[in-house]
Each structure stands twice: as structure tokens, then as C-alpha cells.
Amino acid sequence: MDITSPSFKENATRAIGDKSLQKALGNVERGFIYKRAKAVAAVPAFETLRDAARDIKNHTLAHLDLYLEAYADKVAATGGHVHFAETAADARDIVLDICRRVEAKTVTKGKSMITEEIALNDHLEKNGITTVETDLGEYIIQLRGEHPSHIIAPAVHLNKEQIEADFRRVHDKLPPERNLDEPVALLGEARAVLRERFLAADVGITGANFLVAETGTSIIVTNEGNGDLTQILPRVHIVVASIEKVVPTLEDASAILRVLARSATGQEMSVYTTLSTGAKRSGDPDGPDEYHVVLLDNGRSAMLGTPFEDMLRCIRCGACMNHCPVYQVVGGHAYGWVYPGPMGSVLTPTLIGVDKAGHLPNASTFCGRCESVCPMRIPLPKMMRHWRENAFARHLTPPSERSGLGVWKFLARRPALYALATGIAVRAMALLKPKGGRFRTLPFASGWTRHRDLPAPEGRTFQAMWKDRKAGK
Amino acid sequence: MSGRDAVISRIRRSLGVAEDEATRRLTVARRLETAPVAPQPAQAQSSPAERFDLFREKAEAVSATVTRVASPGEVPTEIADYLRGQNLAPRIRRGADPRLGAMPWKSVPTLEVWAGPSDGNDPVGLSHALGAAAETGTLFVTSGADNPTTLNFLPETHIVVVAAEDIEASYEATWQRLRTTHGKGTMPRTVNLISGPSRSGDIEQTILLGAHGPKRLHIIVVG
Numbered sequence A: 001m002d003i004t005s006p007s008f009k010e011n012a013t014r015a016i017g018d019k020s021l022q023k024a025l026g027n028v029e030r031g032f033i034y035k036r037a038k039a040v041a042a043v044p045a046f047e048t049l050r051d052a053a054r055d056i057k058n059h060t061l062a063h064l065d066l067y068l069e070a071y072a073d074k075v076a077a078t079g080g081h082v083h084f085a086e087t088a089a090d091a092r093d094i095v096l097d098i099c100r101r102v103e104a105k106t107v108t109k110g111k112s113m114i115t116e117e118i119a120l121n122d123h124l125e126k127n128g129i130t131t132v133e134t135d136l137g138e139y140i141i142q143l144r145g146e147h148p149s150h151i152i153a154p155a156v157h158l159n160k161e162q163i164e165a166d167f168r169r170v171h172d173k174l175p176p177e178r179n180l181d182e183p184v185a186l187l188g189e190a191r192a193v194l195r196e197r198f199l200a201a202d203v204g205i206t207g208a209n210f211l212v213a214e215t216g217t218s219i220i221v222t223n224e225g226n227g228d229l230t231q232i233l234p235r236v237h238i239v240v241a242s243i244e245k246v247v248p249t250l251e252d253a254s255a256i257l258r259v260l261a262r263s264a265t266g267q268e269m270s271v272y273t274t275l276s277t278g279a280k281r282s283g284d285p286d287g288p289d290e291y292h293v294v295l296l297d298n299g300r301s302a303m304l305g306t307p308f309e310d311m312l313r314c315i316r317c318g319a320c321m322n323h324c325p326v327y328q329v330v331g332g333h334a335y336g337w338v339y340p341g342p343m344g345s346v347l348t349p350t351l352i353g354v355d356k357a358g359h360l361p362n363a364s365t366f367c368g369r370c371e372s373v374c375p376m377r378i379p380l381p382k383m384m385r386h387w388r389e390n391a392f393a394r395h396l397t398p399p400s401e402r403s404g405l406g407v408w409k410f411l412a413r414r415p416a417l418y419a420l421a422t423g424i425a426v427r428a429m430a431l432l433k434p435k436g437g438r439f440r441t442l443p444f445a446s447g448w449t450r451h452r453d454l455p456a457p458e459g460r461t462f463q464a465m466w467k468d469r470k471a472g473k
Numbered sequence B: 001m002s003g004r005d006a007v008i009s010r011i012r013r014s015l016g017v018a019e020d021e022a023t024r025r026l027t028v029a030r031r032l033e034t035a036p037v038a039p040q041p042a043q044a045q046s047s048p049a050e051r052f053d054l055f056r057e058k059a060e061a062v063s064a065t066v067t068r069v070a071s072p073g074e075v076p077t078e079i080a081d082y083l084r085g086q087n088l089a090p091r092i093r094r095g096a097d098p099r100l101g102a103m104p105w106k107s108v109p110t111l112e113v114w115a116g117p118s119d120g121n122d123p124v125g126l127s128h129a130l131g132a133a134a135e136t137g138t139l140f141v142t143s144g145a146d147n148p149t150t151l152n153f154l155p156e157t158h159i160v161v162v163a164a165e166d167i168e169a170s171y172e173a174t175w176q177r178l179r180t181t182h183g184k185g186t187m188p189r190t191v192n193l194i195s196g197p198s199r200s201g202d203i204e205q206t207i208l209l210g211a212h213g214p215k216r217l218h219i220i221v222v223g
């Protein structure tokens, strides 16, 4: 997809003036915030469950090489195929090769942010393979030629009148006088249209919420059942997942599941949690003949051992964006790439480069709500603050290092330079700090401050705070 | 260098670890072997006496319906009654599961019963669950020669039979049950954890039942 993150300011300004978008975004509070609060309040031990989930991921990341090896060996032992992909291009080619070998014409897809990250649909379509998104929200935005505006509610930016217009335009064989006033009629129509596509598909592609090292299992979590029809009906099931999805055991996956749905949709458990291990067994009356897992790195291994390692705990629940005052007014598309909201502001610069996504960490009021609701206790504001300092420091970095984590690494190896670069910038901003601690205009973020006041940074740098944290202060 | 070696060695470099560190290997091997249980919420620790009631409360909260019969022999009549109550045709498709096969289907002559996987034309599917976790009213249904996975998703109505004694307190206890039936580290192709009928909130965040999977989930607890 085209990256428009560099125009975040323009995107945001446009979004704020878009009446229909503003109406749709009004559903976020009713749909997510209230339900999460209720689900969390119903579990007195919720804070303990968050700690447990965080600890499991930290343990796994510290031993990621070994758990990945154990996982891959186990998949092979159960008759599945594991493909390691270092880059997005590698992953696209691996999937295309499999599709070509089995002469696939149509591919159905369960909802997967990783396949958005690697722009898989475009690649398959360019090579003559039809891709059909089957999650209702994903289906709707595919009809519109758009990308998800939310990691779990891809069509949250749309109103039902817009969806009705798209259905009438695309499902043009159906009687034009049919009534599509109610959401339930739209759902019924999509269900009927997609049923045909499920039954006709040659390959089904899903993501994974977890990969279990103990058993070589991939797990998807859905509410619609589309992910299941995607993976049981075609001859071939391909899972595309990033390396940090691995957990040691079924017990570990269970502990994280307890915070996932509650944080995401306020459900105690999503409707379908599906564990897949290998291809269908001899005697099984249904299921795929082949099972492939494409394990994507795409810059993640380089995040280990840096202050961004914490981001690899993310389970893509979406709570941080639901609760973000910036996301609530600009929506997901303004962020200009795959991952919106606070998690996107942290992750996007590491994946596509700080040159392209350097604005995103400015899309924050540093109110701290994202961190307070993140089930994995990821310190999102701290990391955004770091990227912001990084943007000031960038002009000190040679061009070869000036992408993604390169900047951080370059400066991390030169602590004096880093301290100078960021310290000067941060202290300068602190000195300029107006009464009340909020800037009303800033030269680098005028599109943003036109609508919101930007809190001034505290007078310390991320690196100084990171050092304190490492020292256990 | 293969993709695998490249990715794994980059991880080791970033973590600052070597391949052959015995303590790390031991830690990982032990965790995979012992599968320690993390702290659980109170609702995952119900006593056997509380369990059925909690299971029913949680399953009903996610729009499933639950009934309880005393013995497997009563299941066919219960199914016929349920379908009549829902105004559905008395025609079901079930897997070859021997527990279902042993039920007295002939005792309800009006009920048409087919066995085998679904091709999408069956209005009602019937499965037997391995067990359930009371904490969230979640059924655990395993695939195998006897239990086609298509029955869980293609029919508009899904009926699941589960033995009362197989309802555990938590997910973890149900994994232990699976390890007993299949062996540690061995899994059927598919395990479906099912909590209520399928739903979508993708249109204006309004929750609608019956997205791509079943519109109705009816659970029959036996014993």
C-alpha cells in the first residue's frame, strides 16, 4: 500500500473536517471503551492477569531463538511446513510460490494484519490470483479499495449508508429493490455472497494470534467464523505470522487469551479460538491437505535488545487506539500505513523507517491512557517520546543509518552525542514551555496543534529514563 | 544460509546470546515439559458443585442456549423438541462419533439423521465435545475421523452434546484432559474453542448474531 505517513499532518487535518468519518468514529466509545471497562471491572484479579501475560511474553522474548526452533521442529514433526521469511518480499514470494505450485486461482483470507504489512493481496492479484477477504469488515473495505482503519475493526470508519451503497454497486446481480436499511440485512447479504467464495477457494490464508512451541500449533481468534471457513474448506492452509507470536505452551496461550478479548471487545472470550496443527490426518473427513506457516521477521529481530523490545509483547488487541484521544478524532487512515494509533506510532517507524513515519510519534497528547489500558503493559508514551527525540537527533545521523532502528543504534553507540542531541532538544522545549505546560503552536506539528494543544516534554530524555529503569530505580 | 538460520542467528545477536548456552536450553526444555499454570481469575476455579451452573450462566451470557438431560438416551427427543421450538425442519447431520452413534435415533421417527461432513447444505449440525471450560462457557470440540470440523461452522444451527463430568473449571484443566486423551504435545488437526454463536460488530459496532458461522448454538449437557 502507498505510505502516506509523511503527510500525517495533512491527513489529520482532512480527517477532522470529514463529517461522515467523525460520525463513524463516534461509535468507538460505545463499541469498545464502555464494554472493555465493564469486562475488566468484572474480574477483580485483572491486574494480576495483566502481569502474568506480560511476564510470559518477556520470558518468551528472552528465549525467542529457542522457542522458535522448538516450534518449527514441532510443526515439521506434525507434517506441516515452516518457511522463515526475513523480509516482506521473501514472505510474499513464499506464499506466491505455494499458490502457483497448487495452481490456485482463488484465495480466501481470514483477517490478518501481517498480510497487510507485507501487502500480500496486491502481490497475488498482480500475479493473476484473486484474493477474497472474508472478515465482514475486511470484505467491505476490499470492495472500496481501502485499507483497515483499525487493527480489529477494519471498517470502523464507515457508516451503514456507505456500506449499503457499496453492496448495491458490487452485488449488481441482486434485485435493486431489495431492502438493505438494517445492518442485519447487510450481514445476511455478505454471508450469502461469501459462502460461495469459501466453497470455491483453492487456498485459505489466515494470520495467527499465537504459535505454540509445545505442540506446533497456530491459534486464531475470531468472532465471525470466517477464519475457520477459510482454513477448513480449501486444499491448502497457509498461516502468515510474525516471529514474536510464539508462546511456550497451551497454558501460556490461555493466560494471554484471558486478557485479549476483554481488552479488545470487552468479551470474556471471543466466539472462536481455533487451534490448528498440521494438515488433516488420515481418516479425517475434512480439513486441508497441506499446512504451511510463513514466519515473518521484517525487522522484528532487530528490536530485541533495544528499548523497543517491549513493543514485541503487543497482542494487537486495539485497546490503545480505542482509548487514544488522537485516534478518536483522526481515525486510522491518517496514520498513513498499516498500524494506527499509539501502537502504530511506535511500531511504524521501526518497520518502514523513521524518515517516513517520523511524524507519527507527534500524534500524541502523552495523556498515558494507552499504557494504562494496554493488557501487556507496554510503555507506549515513553517509546513515542523516544521517537520524538530521535526526530530532533536525526540530522546528526549519516544517511546510511537513517532508517528504522538505525538511528537509535547509531546514537546508542555514541551516548554522548545522543545525550547532546536529545538533551538539547528536550531541554530547549522545556525552557520554551509556556505557562500550563502546553504548546499551542509548534513549527513541526502545526497541523496537529491547530486542533489540539501539545503537552511539553518533561525535561528528561527517554534514554535517561531507560537507564534508570535498567538500574531498577 | 537458510531463512531459518538467518532469522535465528539475528535474534541471538540482538539478544547477545550464544547457541549453546546450557542454562537457557534447560529453562526452555523444562517450561515446555511442565507447562506451568499462570495465576487464574476466581471464575476459573469453580468447584465441581458450582461448575454446571457457572458454565450455563456464561454460555447463556454469550447467547447460547443450554439444557441438561439425565442420560444419552434422552438426547434425540431433546433435539427434536428443540428444533420444533425453533420452527426448524427435523433434519440433522452428525459426525460418526460412537457416543452419538449409540443414541436411540429410531426412538424419534420424525427426526432425519445423516452422518458425515457438511457440504454447506445442512441446516443443523450435531457434534460431541471433548469437554468444556466453565469459566467462560466455552466448548472444546476436537476434529478427527468422528468429528468433522465443517459441522461446527457451515450449518445455521449447531447443537453440541457435552457430558456433565467433562465440564472443567478452566482452559488449563481442559488441556490436561486433551493431553490424557491424545498424549502430551500431540494435537488433533483442529481444536475449536466455541463460546456462543458466531457474531460480527463490523457494521457501526452493532453486534449481530450469525456472521459466517452458526446463528444458533444449543448445548445439551448429559448427566
Ligand code: SF4
Pocket (backbone or CB within 6 Å): A313, A314, A315, A316, A317, A318, A319, A320, A321, A343, A370, A373, A374, A375, A376, A377, A378, A380
Ligand atoms: S500496544 Fe497494547 S493496547 Fe495496543 S494493541 Fe498492542 S497489546 Fe493492545
